[in-house]
Amino acid sequence: MTDEEKTYKTKKVITIGIVSELTGLSERQIRYYEERRLIFPTRSERGTRKYSFADVETLMDIANQMEDGVRTFEIRQEMKKKPDEQKLRRSMIKGQLNARFGIQNEQRK
Amino acid sequence: MTDEEKTYKTKKVITIGIVSELTGLSERQIRYYEERRLIFPTRSERGTRKYSFADVETLMDIANQMEDGVRTFEIRQEMKKKPDEQKLRRSMIKGQLNARFGIQNEQRK
DNA sequence: CGTGTAAGGAATTCTGACACG
C-alpha cells in the first residue's frame, strides 16, 4: 500500500449521511457508537462529523457484532486487544515498527 | 493495488464542501468544471454531488493548469489524449488489459 | 442498553441569474 492509498483509507472526508448509506446504520446508531467510544470521527470547522473508509469498515464490523448480541462495552474491549488499522497506524507514526509485520486481523475468534 | 484500495480511490463519497477544503477551489469553480465536463460527480438520492479521491486529484490537476492559463476547453482535449485513471479503470472493467501496463501519466508535455 | 423520534437552530447544497470582462 503506498502512502497515497493509505491516505485514501484513513483520511476523514465522509459525512454521516453517506456513512449511513454505506453501512446501513442509522445516524443515531453511528453517533451512539461514537458516544460509546468505538469510533472517532473528526469534526469540520463548523462541527459536522467526518469519517474515513477505515471508520466505515469498523462500523460494519460493529454492526455484525451487534447482530450477534455483543454489547458495545464488549466490542470496545475486543478492539483494545486486537491491533486493528488504527493502532497499527499509531505505531507506524511512532516509527517503531518496520521490523514486525506479522500482526494479524483475525475475523472470528 | 487491491480491489479494496481501488474502491477507496474511486468510490464517490465526498461532498462538495469537503472537496472544496481539500482542493482549495471554491464550490463555484468545482461546479463550473463539471459544467465544462472536466469532472463527473454522481448524485445522492436527493441530488447532492458526490466525488471520489480520484476526482479530487483531477481537480488539483485542473487547478494547476488553470493557473498556467490553460482554458477548460484545452484541458478537456488533453484529458482525452492522455489515458488517466478514469480511462484506465474503464479498460480494466472491460477486462482487456493485464498485458499492457506501460501507460504513463506524463505531468508536463 | 441501544435506538427511535420530535424539536429548533445552524450550516450545506442546489439552481438560475446578474455581473464583470
Next chain:
DNA sequence: CGTGTAAGGAATTCTGACACG
C-alpha cells in the same frame, strides 16, 4: 471565459431530551 455573489428553497447535521425497556 471563468468566477463571484445574492436569493430562496430544500435537505443535512447537531445537540439534548423523552421514550421504551
